[in-house]
Amino acid sequence: MSKNKTSTTAEKASDNAKAAINADMSPEAKIELYRQMLRIRRFEERSLRAYQGKKIGGFLHLYIGQEAVAVGCCSLMGDDDHVITAYRDHGHAIAVGMDTKPLMAELYGKVTGCSKGKGGSMHYFSPENNYWGGHGIVGGQIPLGVGLAYGVKYQGKKGAAMAFMGDGAVNQGAVHEAMNLAGLWDLPCIFVIENNGYSMGTSQVRSSAGPGLAERAAAYGIHWANCFGHDVYEVRKTMNDVLVRARETSKPAVVEIDTYRYRGHSVADPDKTYRTRDEIDEYRKNKDPITLFQATLLAEGVLTEESAKEIDQAARQEAEAAAEFAEASPFPTPDDIQSDVYWEADHPDQRTSQGRLFFS
Secondary structure (H helix, E strand, O other), X not given: OOHHHHHHHHHHHHHHHHOHHHHOOOHHHXXXXXXXXXXXXXXXXXXXXXXXXXXXXXXXXXXXXXXXXXXXXHOOOOOOOEEEOOOOOHHHHHHHOOOHHHHHHHHHOOOOOOOOOOOHHHOOOXXXXXXXXXXXXXXXXXXXXXXXXXHHHHOOOOOOEEEEEEOHHHHOHHHHHHHHHHHHHOOOEEEEEEEOOEEOOEEHXXXXXXXXXXXXXXXXXXXXXXEEOOOHHHHHXXXXXXXXXXXHHOOOEEEEEEOOOOOOOOOOOOOOOOOOHHHHHHHHHHHOHHHHHHHHHHHHOOOOHHHHHXXXXXXXXXXXXXXXXXXXXXXXXXXXXXOOOOXXXXXXXXXXXXXXXXXX
């Protein structure tokens, strides 16, 4: 890297730190960002070991490497802001405030899981935290995110819905239909593209035409922006601008955040054919979001080496406790298969429909 480019990068990092949304944070709030990122990393690492130990079935999409995106975005949430995402949903769940014990239990398919063991890795939900999943259909959550934004506007609230997707989902027809509607009706939806460079095993340059993904918003008259996802300060600065705009003017935006995942698309992905080990190691060495933020906080005098170790140890212990909780929890019973399907089945005293709800 040239000296000039290095200087420019350093200046940009300084500008991000000086942005009001970051500069006004207390030391405790900054440490909390760091803690949340580490909690996600250690949870994901522990869930990987559980999967390798055959404790988790189905798919497991890890968020390792992308932690600054979820933490940076969700740290800006107000009471009337909402989040919906795709199947790589563990990081967002922790970032909005969900307890890691029911999250791990859900991975194990246990009844104490956040979706009672019926959803698994791709279907975390927490209505009390304005967190609406966790969706396994590529791009299928985006129209729902626009629906959340419509609800915010319809109720006259000053909030926004952040609808997260990967770079591959941007090519789905439903995503464009949703953007068109948000632009047409002025809905406070922030379409967040977590661009980790690969749609499963296909690189962006092989799957998506055009200079970038966020620019597609211009076709619908929607504001767009992009930023790097390895700097939590930059994520917060960029996202705060569009969130404030959405809350105050009910205008949508598309934000493309460049990030990277260290693991395969899912744990079942061997990840040995479409990218090199050198590529992964280069990102880990120079752009790891946790390492970079730790260095930033140390330089600011907010964090010490000792406190960093304590936070890391606590995150490891929390992840281990979550696994122990999941291990000790019971599986759902066969009778549970018909619960949580129809509201009227679970509330027979308030049922108004006629006929059978289930057919054997």
